[in-house]
Amino acid sequence: DGNGKLGLVEFNVLWNRIRNYLAIFRKFDVDKSGSMSAYEMRLALEAAGYKLNQKLHQLIITRYAEPDLALDFDSFVCCLVRLETMF
Numbered sequence: 693d694g695n696g697k698l699g700l701v702e703f704n705v706l707w708n709r710i711r712n713y714l715a716i717f718r719k720f721d722v723d724k725s726g727s728m729s730a731y732e733m734r735l736a737l738e739a740a741g742y743k744l745n746q747k748l749h750q751l752i753i754t755r756y757a758e759p760d761l762a763l764d765f766d767s768f769v770c771c772l773v774r775l776e777t778m779f
Contacts, residue, residue, distance in 0.1 A: 716736050719736070720732045727762035728763045742779070
């Protein structure tokens, strides 16, 4: 509601989204390393409903990935929240 605080309903929505993000992350973290490769990230984003072109995918990897191009769960959540906000 724009007041800067999470009410019970807002917290419930956020919690359910994070649980959904975790399920997607676990499904596409094939090697169970706790991070995803750029390729796994593309598949995970598609599973979350975001089909992005190659250029945008590369920009997201550049922004959210570690130097070894792996993305941890925190970065994955930040990315999805940003995408959700934009779309």
